[in-house]
Amino acid sequence: MSAQAAALDPGAQAAVHVHSGPAPVRIVVAYGFWIFLLSDIILFSALFASYAVLHGHTAGGPSGRELFELRHVGVETLSLLFSSYTCGLALYAAERRQLRAFYVCAALTFALGATFLALELQEFAGLIARGAGPSRSAFLSAFFSLVGLHGAHVTTGLLWLTFLVAQIAHRGPRDFVLRRLLCFSLFWHALDIIWVALLSLVYLMGAR
Amino acid sequence: MTEHSPQPAHGAERPPGAAEADRPGSILLYTTGLVFALLLTGASFLVSQTHLLWGPGVPAGLAVLAIAQMGVHLVFFLHISTGPDNTNNVVALAFGLLIVTLIVSGTLWIMAHLDANMVPVSAIMEMTR
Numbered sequence: 001m002s003a004q005a006a007a008l009d010p011g012a013q014a015a016v017h018v019h020s021g022p023a024p025v026r027i028v029v030a031y032g033f034w035i036f037l038l039s040d041i042i043l044f045s046a047l048f049a050s051y052a053v054l055h056g057h058t059a060g061g062p063s064g065r066e067l068f069e070l071r072h073v074g075v076e077t078l079s080l081l082f083s084s085y086t087c088g089l090a091l092y093a094a095e096r097r098q099l100r101a102f103y104v105c106a107a108l109t110f111a112l113g114a115t116f117l118a119l120e121l122q123e124f125a126g127l128i129a130r131g132a133g134p135s136r137s138a139f140l141s142a143f144f145s146l147v148g149l150h151g152a153h154v155t156t157g158l159l160w161l162t163f164l165v166a167q168i169a170h171r172g173p174r175d176f177v178l179r180r181l182l183c184f185s186l187f188w189h190a191l192d193i194i195w196v197a198l199l200s201l202v203y204l205m206g207a208r
Numbered sequence: 209m210t211e212h213s214p215q216p217a218h219g220a221e222r223p224p225g226a227a228e229a230d231r232p233g234s235i236l237l238y239t240t241g242l243v244f245a246l247l248l249t250g251a252s253f254l255v256s257q258t259h260l261l262w263g264p265g266v267p268a269g270l271a272v273l274a275i276a277q278m279g280v281h282l283v284f285f286l287h288i289s290t291g292p293d294n295t296n297n298v299v300a301l302a303f304g305l306l307i308v309t310l311i312v313s314g315t316l317w318i319m320a321h322l323d324a325n326m327v328p329v330s331a332i333m334e335m336t337r
Contacts, residue, residue, distance in 0.1 A: 031223060031296060034225075038301065046315065052316060070257065085238055189286050204270055
């Protein structure tokens with residue numbers, strides 16, 4: 001029986017499990033983190049739903065069409081997307097113990113993520129300076145909590161990445177560091193998925 | 209099955225985010241994903257900014273493009289696949305999607321009704337006067 005067929009046959013799969021003991025730590029850790037990420041996405045879904053209900057309630061204030069600058073948002077999207085890409089390359093390099101490539105990719109990931117964050121803060125500052133802060137209308141409260149929560153996640157991710165690079169520099173690409181790096185890459189890719197939804201629902205539909 | 213499976217122990221499971229073992233094409237996979245994501249993002253901007261699509265159809269077009277791009281991210285960046293080594297990850301994802309659907313559709317349904325039936329604040333002010 002080939003490996004493929006063994007994996008497909010449920011009986012054979014059960015046999016593999018019986019003989020192999022508990023799952024390796026790497027699988028348990030990444031799977032647990034995957035479940036956490038899904039719960040995080042559920043948290044975001046509640047904010048997305050409230051934004052969808054409240055987006056028309058501008059209370060006489062500015063609407064998305066007047067506020068959003070799509071060129072700005074396009075640059076944000078590109079930096080986050082490329083940062084997701086370099087994050088994948090960083091994980092690839094670290095797992096193959098190519099430390100120089102890892103440092104380059106991690107630095108790029110950090111720089112692109114920081115660019116995204118700087119652009120977002122600039123946008124927020126501009127909105128607040130125009131009197132379109134979170135307390136202006138229900139639409140803006142929903143906008144700031146949704147986009148701000150995503151920004152807070154990106155900030156956390158940047159701190160986490162710094163911590164991981166320091167750990168690799170100090171302790172080397174050992175198994176437990178690589179597990180954390182795998183979790184970080186999951187987190188970073190999930191943030192990009194949430195940004196896709198944000199871009200479409202909030203910015204592209206809002207600016208029409 | 210009497211002979212030993214050529215797979216390593218727990219060959220039947222793969223953590224999310226990890227590429228398939230013994231496959232050197234991981235960088236190619238990431239790059240393919242990047243290209244697809246760029247194309248879909250470009251298409252989203254194009255659809256929202258031009259009259260390429262019939263006006264009332266634009267939200268649906270954007271939703272389709274966004275869901276397609278999320279799929280691209282899941283497959284090429286998070287390495288979620290339909291393979292037998294990935295069943296657990298897919299089941300967890302399916303459960304997450306179920307909860308997300310319940311929350312979003314339930315919220316939209318209930319809150320839209322509440323919103324439509326709510327007495328305007330100005331009318332409440334009149335009543336309490």
